[in-house]
Amino acid sequence: MNPLHDEIKQLIIHSLNLEDIAPADIDSHAALFGDGLGLDSIDALELGVALQKRYGLTLSAESEETRKHFASVAALADFVEANRTK
Amino acid sequence: MAEPLPLGALACQSGDWPLAWVDGRPVGAAQWRDDVARAAAALAHQPAPAVVLRQACGYRFAVWLFAAWHAGKTVLLPGDDGNALRAALGDAPDIGDTDWRAHAPAPLAPLHDARAVVYTSGSTGAPVGVAKTLRQLDAEVALLARAFALPDDAGVVATVPPQHFYGLLFRVLWPLAARRPVVAATQPYPEALWALPDAGRFVLIASPAFLKRLPLHLDWPALAGRIAAVFSSGGPLPADAARDAAARLGVPVREVFGSTETGGIAWRADPDAPWTPLPGIEIAQDGELLRLRSPLLADDGWWTGSDRIARDGAGFRLLGRADRIVKLEEKRVSLTQVEQHLLAQPEIAAARVVALHGRRAELGAALVLSPAGLAALAADGKAALARALRARLAPQLEPLAVPRRWRLVEALPDNAMGKTTEDALRALFAAAPAYPDLLGSVRDDAGVTLTCYIDAALRHFDGHFPGAPVLPGVALLDWVVHYARRHFALPPDCLGMQQIKFQHAVQPGTTLTLRLEWQAGDGRLRFDYRGPGDIRHASGRLRFGEAAVTAAAGHAAPPARP
Numbered sequence: 207m208n209p210l211h212d213e214i215k216q217l218i219i220h221s222l223n224l225e226d227i228a229p230a231d232i233d234s235h236a237a238l239f240g241d242g243l244g245l246d247s248i249d250a251l252e253l254g255v256a257l258q259k260r261y262g263l264t265l266s267a268e269s270e271e272t273r274k275h276f277a278s279v280a281a282l283a284d285f286v287e288a289n290r291t292k
Numbered sequence: 293m294a295e296p297l298p299l300g301a302l303a304c305q306s307g308d309w310p311l312a313w314v315d316g317r318p319v320g321a322a323q324w325r326d327d328v329a330r331a332a333a334a335l336a337h338q339p340a341p342a343v344v345l346r347q348a349c350g351y352r353f354a355v356w357l358f359a360a361w362h363a364g365k366t367v368l369l370p371g372d373d374g375n376a377l378r379a380a381l382g383d384a385p386d387i388g389d390t391d392w393r394a395h396a397p398a399p400l401a402p403l404h405d406a407r408a409v410v411y412t413s414g415s416t417g418a419p420v421g422v423a424k425t426l427r428q429l430d431a432e433v434a435l436l437a438r439a440f441a442l443p444d445d446a447g448v449v450a451t452v453p454p455q456h457f458y459g460l461l462f463r464v465l466w467p468l469a470a471r472r473p474v475v476a477a478t479q480p481y482p483e484a485l486w487a488l489p490d491a492g493r494f495v496l497i498a499s500p501a502f503l504k505r506l507p508l509h510l511d512w513p514a515l516a517g518r519i520a521a522v523f524s525s526g527g528p529l530p531a532d533a534a535r536d537a538a539a540r541l542g543v544p545v546r547e548v549f550g551s552t553e554t555g556g557i558a559w560r561a562d563p564d565a566p567w568t569p570l571p572g573i574e575i576a577q578d579g580e581l582l583r584l585r586s587p588l589l590a591d592d593g594w595w596t597g598s599d600r601i602a603r604d605g606a607g608f609r610l611l612g613r614a615d616r617i618v619k620l621e622e623k624r625v626s627l628t629q630v631e632q633h634l635l636a637q638p639e640i641a642a643a644r645v646v647a648l649h650g651r652r653a654e655l656g657a658a659l660v661l662s663p664a665g666l667a668a669l670a671a672d673g674k675a676a677l678a679r680a681l682r683a684r685l686a687p688q689l690e691p692l693a694v695p696r697r698w699r700l701v702e703a704l705p706d707n708a709m710g711k712t713t714e715d716a717l718r719a720l721f722a723a724a725p726a727y728p729d730l731l732g733s734v735r736d737d738a739g740v741t742l743t744c745y746i747d748a749a750l751r752h753f754d755g756h757f758p759g760a761p762v763l764p765g766v767a768l769l770d771w772v773v774h775y776a777r778r779h780f781a782l783p784p785d786c787l788g789m790q791q792i793k794f795q796h797a798v799q800p801g802t803t804l805t806l807r808l809e810w811q812a813g814d815g816r817l818r819f820d821y822r823g824p825g826d827i828r829h830a831s832g833r834l835r836f837g838e839a840a841v842t843a844a845a846g847h848a849a850p851p852a853r854p
Contacts, residue, residue, distance in 0.1 A: 224696075225678070225696070225697055225698070227675060227679075228675065231675060231679070244682055244683075244686055244691065244694065246691040246692065248652050249652075252652070
C-alpha cells in the first residue's frame with residue numbers, strides 16, 4: 207500500500223465532499239474523471255485548489271499536461287512526488 | 293337551494309338551522325354565532341394583526357376563523373405542521389384553543405373585508421403564502437354553488453383537514469354559506485361512513501388518498517343511498533380508483549382540478565372525460581401550458597401555470613406537469629427527465645431529485661427502493677448501490693445531471709394532500725449551505741417578504757468565530773442581492789450602498805424576515821432584516837444600474853458585478 211496514494215484518496219474524498227466513497231473504493235489506477243469516479247471539470251478545479259494548498263504545487267489549469275496528472279490517483283501521486291514544495 | 297349567503301354577513305344573520313355535528317351532537321347556527329361573538333371577544337385584546345389557526349375540528353375551526361375576521365385579524369392557515377412552515381409564520385401567535393365561553397359576546401358587524409393566507413408548498417420549493425380576500429372566497433363559494441347542484445337535505449362529511457384550501461372551501465365555507473350541516477370531525481378512515489349521524493344523506497369531501505384506499509371487504513351495500521355526492525381534489529385520482537370508488541359509493545366521483553393559487557379551475561364526473569372549465573373560468577394555452585383567467589384570481593389578468601394541457605372540445609385533458617427545470621452551474625437540467633431515468637432502474641420504486649446548492653450545485657436523489665434494490669442494498673451496501681446507479685446513468689445524462697447525493701427513504705416525504713414537498717426533500721440533504729433555509733415568501737405590490745432560517749450549518753459560521761458564531765455582514769448583503777434577483781428584474785451592476793447598518797448580530801438558530809423593496813424608478817433596492825420580536829438586524833439600500841463604460845480604461849476599476 208502506497209501511503210501517498212491513501213493520502214491523496216483522503217484528500218479527494220474530503221475536498222470534493224464525496225459521499226458513499228471510502229479510500230478503499232478508489233482504485234489507484236482507475237480514471238478519476240469521466241467513467242471512473244465520475245468527477246467533472248468543476249471537481250477538477252476544486253481538487254486543484256486542494257492540491258495546491260496541501261502540497262504547494264503549481265498547476266496550470268486546462269493544460270494537456272495537467273489533465274494527464276489528473277488521470278488517476280497513481281498519476282497524481284507521481285506528480286505530487288516530483289513537484290511538491292511542502 | 294337558495295343562493296349562498298355572503299360570508300361577511302354569516303355571523304350577523306338571524307334564525308336558526310342545523311350547522312354541525314360536534315361529537316355526534318347537533319349544533320345550530322344561533323349557537324355558532326354566539327360562539328363566534330365570544331371567541332371574537334377573546335381575540336380582541338391580542339395586539340398581533342395576524343393569527344395562526346390550526347384546528348382539526350371543523351366546527352371550532354369555523355368559530356375561530358370568523359371570530360378572528362370579526363376581530364380584524366388576518367388568519368394564517370398552515371397546510372402542514374413542518375418546521376419550515378412554523379418558521380414561515382414568524383411571530384404570529386397561535387390562536388390555540390382557549391375556552392371562549394368565559395367571554396361576553398362581542399357585538400359583530402358585517403365584514404366588508406377579511407383576509408386569509410393559505411400556505412402551500414409551491415412547485416419551486418419553500419412554503420408560499422397565498423392571500424385570499426373575502427371577495428375571492430365569496431366568488432369561490434358562488435361558483436361552486438352554481439356548478440354543482442346538491443340535494444337540499446344532504447349534510448357534509450370530510451376526509452380532508454379544514455385548513456387546506458380545498459377543505460376550507462368545500463367543508464367549511466361552502467356548507468356554512470349554503471346552510472348545510474357538517475360533521476365537524478375530520479374522518480380519515482372509510483369505516484366512519486357507517487357511523488354517520490342518523491340523518492339523511494351526505495356529501496363526501498374526500499382526498500384522492502382516501503378514495504384510492506376504499507377496502508373492498510367493507511359492507512358497501514349497507515351504505516346504499518346515504519352518499520349523495522363525492523368530491524375529490526388536491527391531487528390526481530387514477531382512473532381505476534375513480535371507477536372503483538364510484539362503484540362502492542354508488543355515485544360518480546366529481547373530481548375538481550384547481551390549486552391554492554388559482555382556486556377551482558375545472559371538473560369532471562367521468563375519469564375518461566376531458567375536464568370541463570368551471571363556470572366563469574376562461575381557458576387558453578401558452579404553448580402546451582395551461583393559461584386561465586378567473587374571477588377567483590386577485591386580478592383579471594391571464595395566469596400561466598405549469599400544467600401541460602391539450603384542448604378537447606370545450607374542455608381539456610391534462611398531459612402532466614411541465615418539466616421541472618433547474619439551473620446547475622449555469623446548465624439547465626430537467627429534474628423530470630432525471631427522475632424518469634432513475635425510475636427505469638430495477639432497484640428503484642420511486643424517486644425524487646432535488647437541486648442542492650452547497651459546495652457546488654449538484655443533484656440529490658431520494659429513493660424508495662424496489663425489492664431488487666433492497667436485495668442489492670443488503671448484499672453490497674449503499675455505497676456500491678450508489679456507484680452502480682451513477683455508472684448506469686452516466687452514459688444517459690450529462691455529468692452534472694447524475695445525482696451525487698443519495699438518500700434512501702421508506703416513502704417520499706409528502707404532506708397530508710399527498711404531494712412531495714421540496715422542503716421536506718431538501719431537509720434530507722442538509723450539509724453546509726451558503727444560503728439560509730428559505731421558509732416562505734409573500735409577494736405584494738411594494739416588494740417581497742422572505743422568511744429565512746439561519747441554520748448553524750451555514751458555511752458562513754465556519755471559523756466566524758470559533759465558540760461565538762456570528763453571521764458575517766457580507767453574507768447578509770449577498771443574500772439581499774441573491775434573492776432580489778430572483779424576484780425583481782434588477783439592472784446588472786451594483787453601483788453602491790447607502791445607509792448600511794448592522795444593528796444586531798445574527799446568531800445560528802434565528803428566523804429572520806427579509807423585506808426587499810425595489811424602486812425601479814430610482815434604481816434603489818431597500819432591504820430590512822428583522823428577527824424575533826421585530827428586532828432589526830440589518831438594513832440599508834443598494835443602488836443598481838448599468839455601470840458606465842470608461843473609455844479611458846486602465847485606472848478606473850469597474851464596480852464588481854455581484
